[in-house]
Amino acid sequence: MTHRIGYARVSTDDQELALQLDALSVAGCLTVYQEKASGKDTERPELMQCLKALRSGDTLVVWRMDRLGRSLSDLVKTIADLEARGVGFESLTEKIETSSATGKLMFHVFAAMAEFERNLIRERTQAGLIAARARGRVGGRRKKLDEQQKKEIKALLRDPDISITEVAKRYGVSRTTIYRNVEIENLALPENKGS
Structure with missing residues (x-):
């Protein structure tokens, strides 16, 4: 039997999980792992428990993709790991789900665009450093x-x-x-x- 398992996270104690929990409930998640932790924290015990609970055929559902990953590369790695285990992924806000061919394509296009953007930033940074050196400036901390x-x-x-x-x-x-x-x-x- 397959399950739709939700994961909800807010960054601070001041924020509430109610909006995410309601959306995950409407999306058919009977089990929802929830925590209050910054997305930058590597220690997210509820997420670890959630990932352990998922079995082949299950779907991990989040309200928004940034609830799951600390960065885009982290998100892509997590979803690739889920895919390798036969676990689907669905983001309600972005309307992306990886259990269908179209959803997988959308996610991979999204990931490719993010990689493209990272490469552009790297190239611009390198070009800026080269131009600065040509003008006699050296980068780094003073x-x-x-x-x-x-x-x-x-x-x-x-x-x-x-x-x-x-x-x-x-x-x-x-x-x-x-x-x-x-x-x-x-x-x-x-x-x-x-x-």
């Missing part, structure tokens, strides 16, 4: 410490009464930044004091 500051820090740390923590506060950086950017191996540091 360095937290310039060469003059590194020399000053090195001089300060020669004083046995000054700790790395004090210097880091003075320059508005972390101790890690100082360790990464200033050669301090041969300096005698009072590090346990004031750290």
Whole structure:
């Protein structure tokens, strides 16, 4: 016997699941897994339980596709995994379902368009970086410490009464930044004091 199993998610405690639950009920889902978790969270225990409960011939139903995937690539991977297990997928809002040939085609066109968009963004980014380099600009983060500051820090740390923590506060950086950017191996540091 096949089942239509629903999954509903909202991102914050302030949001309500009622709209999704009503739509999933009307769509014939007798079982609905629900949770309040950000779509960016990798830990979504209810979704994991839902995916485990699905059997070949079942259909996973969501109110909207973004309820299921953290990103488009994540969504495509999840639906491909379901398809490999013989489980259908249906999104009520987008009217996409993968149990028919037309639905599968629509989903794959959608996924291909998303891949195309990602490639365009990558190409534009690369072109922008090349153009910036041609004008003498280098990408990446601005360095937290310039060469003059590194020399000053090195001089300060020669004083046995000054700790790395004090210097880091003075320059508005972390101790890690100082360790990464200033050669301090041969300096005698009072590090346990004031750290």
